[in-house]
Amino acid sequence: xxxxxxxxxxxxxxxxxxxxxxxxxxxxxxxxxxxxxxxxxxxxxxxxxxxxxxxxxxxxxxxxxxxxxxxxxxxxxxxxxxxxxxxxxxxxxxxxxxxxxxxxxxxxxxxxxxxxxxxxxxxxxxxxxxxxxxxxxxxxxxxxxxxxxxxxxxxxxxxxxxxxxxxxxxxxxxxxxxxxxxxxxxxxxxxxxxxxxxxxxxxxxxxxxxxxxxxxxxxxxxxxxxxxxxxxxxxxxxxxxxxxxxxxxxxxxxxxxxxxxxxxxxxxxxxxxxxxxxxxxxxxxxxxxxxxxxxxxxxxxxxxxxxxxxxxxxxxxxxxxxxx
Amino acid sequence: xxxxxxxxxxxxxxxxxxxxxxxxxxxxxxxxxxxxxxxxxxxxxxxxxxxxxxxxxxxxxxxxxxxxxxxxxxxxxxxxxxxxxxxxxxxxxxxxxxxxxxxxxxxxxxxxxxxxxxxxxxxxxxxxxxxxxxxxxxxxxxxxxxxxxxxxxxxxxxxxxxxxxxxxxxxxxxxxxxxxxxxxxxxxxxxxxxxxxxxxxxxxxxxxxxxxxxxxxxxxxxxxxxxxxxxxxxxxxxxxxxxxxxxxxxxxxxxxxxxxxxxxxxxxxxxxxxxxxxxxxxxxxxxxxxxxxxxxxxxxxxxxxxxxxxxxxxxxxxxxxx
Numbered sequence: 001x002x003x004x005x006x007x008x009x010x011x012x013x014x015x016x017x018x019x020x021x022x023x024x025x026x027x028x029x030x031x032x033x034x035x036x037x038x039x040x041x042x043x044x045x046x047x048x049x050x051x052x053x054x055x056x057x058x059x060x061x062x063x064x065x066x067x068x069x070x071x072x073x074x075x076x077x078x079x080x081x082x083x084x085x086x087x088x089x090x091x092x093x094x095x096x097x098x099x100x101x102x103x104x105x106x107x108x109x110x111x112x113x114x115x116x117x118x119x120x121x122x123x124x125x126x127x128x129x130x131x132x133x134x135x136x137x138x139x140x141x142x143x144x145x146x147x148x149x150x151x152x153x154x155x156x157x158x159x160x161x162x163x164x165x166x167x168x169x170x171x172x173x174x175x176x177x178x179x180x181x182x183x184x185x186x187x188x189x190x191x192x193x194x195x196x197x198x199x200x201x202x203x204x205x206x207x208x209x210x211x212x213x214x215x216x217x218x219x220x221x222x223x224x225x226x227x228x229x230x231x232x233x234x235x236x237x238x239x240x241x242x243x244x245x246x247x248x249x250x251x252x253x254x255x256x257x258x259x260x261x262x263x264x265x266x267x268x269x270x271x272x273x274x275x276x277x278x279x280x281x282x283x284x285x286x287x288x289x290x291x292x293x294x295x296x297x298x299x300x301x302x303x304x305x306x307x308x309x310x311x312x313x314x315x316x317x318x319x320x321x322x323x324x
Numbered sequence: 325x326x327x328x329x330x331x332x333x334x335x336x337x338x339x340x341x342x343x344x345x346x347x348x349x350x351x352x353x354x355x356x357x358x359x360x361x362x363x364x365x366x367x368x369x370x371x372x373x374x375x376x377x378x379x380x381x382x383x384x385x386x387x388x389x390x391x392x393x394x395x396x397x398x399x400x401x402x403x404x405x406x407x408x409x410x411x412x413x414x415x416x417x418x419x420x421x422x423x424x425x426x427x428x429x430x431x432x433x434x435x436x437x438x439x440x441x442x443x444x445x446x447x448x449x450x451x452x453x454x455x456x457x458x459x460x461x462x463x464x465x466x467x468x469x470x471x472x473x474x475x476x477x478x479x480x481x482x483x484x485x486x487x488x489x490x491x492x493x494x495x496x497x498x499x500x501x502x503x504x505x506x507x508x509x510x511x512x513x514x515x516x517x518x519x520x521x522x523x524x525x526x527x528x529x530x531x532x533x534x535x536x537x538x539x540x541x542x543x544x545x546x547x548x549x550x551x552x553x554x555x556x557x558x559x560x561x562x563x564x565x566x567x568x569x570x571x572x573x574x575x576x577x578x579x580x581x582x583x584x585x586x587x588x589x590x591x592x593x594x595x596x597x598x599x600x601x602x603x604x605x606x607x608x609x610x611x612x613x614x615x616x617x618x619x620x621x622x623x624x625x626x627x628x629x630x631x632x633x634x635x636x637x638x639x640x641x642x643x644x645x646x
Contacts (some may be wrong), residue, residue: 023413027413072553086558087581089410092504093504093505096409203343265464266462299409303406305406
């Protein structure tokens with residue numbers, strides 16, 4: 001059965017006044033007008049809302065929307081020893097920014113960074129809720145680590161991510177995704193990526209592990225990625241539309257998360273066209289065990305549009321299922 | 325003339341203007357009342373810059389919301405989206421292109437003319453560049469990113485010509501998205517060339533917070549007279565590259581981190597200027613903050629600009645520069 005999921009983040013605020021309560025709470029927290037406990041309560045109410053949005057749209061495997069994340073890199077990195085968080089850097093071509101991790105010494109995992117957040121979000125979801133962790137190759141690529149050999153930095157981040165994956169799994173997370181967008185910009189580094197992800201996968205136990213690449217194609221390394229010791233490979237098939245050709249030619253033995261719905265543009269996708277394109281992979285890809293998703297996190301869209309895209313994901317999956 | 329001081333574009337809106345903008349968006353005050361307060365805030369910022377002794381002024385963009393959306397609001401074929409996150413707890417609305425772009429009339433010229441009319445010092449004309457407009461827009465109309473970029477370039481060229489006709493001698497075309505996709509740098513260059521074609525005014529491109537390493541080989545190709553770069557946020561990392569591969573243009577060198585609440589000490593800023601002077605001649609080196617200061621409070625922005633000017637003066641005195 002073709003399932004549905006999302007890639008991770010989701011708009012934390014919307015355009016309605018009530019949908020902006022987290023923005024107001026953070027501003028008041030910064031002015032010391034609300035306590036941390038009060039801020040966390042607002043955050044949790046937004047997580048409930050974000051999970052509910054996904055469930056009501058028909059998403060089978062939701063996430064917490066990364067509602068509590070300052071950004072995709074520093075949220076995890078700031079919990080690590082040997083890493084400081086520095087100035088703002090543009091995050092790929094998204095016109096958003098992240099605080100750049102700066103490696104100052106040996107990187108070491110201090111303790112769970114994401115477990116409490118996952119545990120709460122999971123408690124308000126009707127079934128499995130996917131935990132999302134930033135991948136070691138991307139952490140190393142977007143960090144500053146002057147003078148340190150790249151491989152060493154990837155290894156140390158990988159060890160930290162692996163321990164986080166183990167902690168998530170021990171807390172009960174049975175679906176875990178590792179995000180590796182940076183590999184779409186440097187496919188020649190696939191060996192480094194593989195080394196890091198093998199370390200992470202060694203700690204997955206019985207949990208389902210997906211590696212998601214987005215913001216570009218992976219046409220040149222599709223075979224390498226499909227050979228990783230993982231359960232699912234996530235692909236951005238919009239910005240990375242060159243991957244289509246590789247999929248048709250080389251196929252994939254492992255199930256995929258097909259990032260079909262454009263998460264970077266407000267233009268309404270045509271679910272029939274998307275399902276038809278995916279059906280062309282029949283025979284080359286285990287579609288029955290694969291997921292349909294947006295092409296990347298939905299945070300780059302206004303919330304009303306993100307909600308619409310969730311519906312389009314569900315509609316596309318239904319059409320694909322019918323075609324099978 | 326050497327080590328001229330300037331600013332990148334935006335300044336924070338004083339609380340009375342921020343409040344009025346909120347009231348205006350709810351229909352509680354009329355256009356004229358908001359406009360009067362925008363003029364008051366612009367006047368205050370121009371007087372502040374004059375009193376401080378800044379050489380090349382900006383109007384502070386007190387009448388603009390977001391730098392891309394402001395143009396979208398004034399172009400045919402464009403609408404404005406709902407809110408999306410920029411970073412942390414900051415959100416903005418993006419242009420939404422739904423049809424053929426057209427410029428019904430000048431967008432920035434009336435404000436530039438009015439603001440230049442209240443100061444003797446040169447005032448920059450400020451445009452958001454075509455590649456950035458494209459990259460920061462949702463595109464529901466044009467078939468490709470290139471088509472949309474060049475459509476923006478054409479309307480921005482019309483605007484630049486009108487600014488020049490109105491008397492602007494310095495026109496800045498902001499391209500913060502310049503390094504978004506390094507495989508599109510030829511497109512950035514081509515589109516900037518469309519905007520600056522035939523202009524006699526000094527042209528500047530500002531960019532910031534990007535992957536400068538990848539972009540560096542294009543710096544000398546950009547069809548503008550001056551590059552305005554964020555340097556402090558990235559720890560002056562580019563200086564060594566400039567040493568190895570000299571820049572053939574003027575540079576405006578960011579010596580103030582605009583994303584920090586902390587006001588730098590004069591010593592820190594002096595050190596940044598001194599380090600820049602190891603590479604650039606004082607005649608080609610302009611001193612400014614990393615980026616627009618609109619995300620700071622008025623007090624923080626003023627304090628940061630005071631330090632910038634004091635540090636520049638101290639360096640000039642010590643070196644006997646005029």
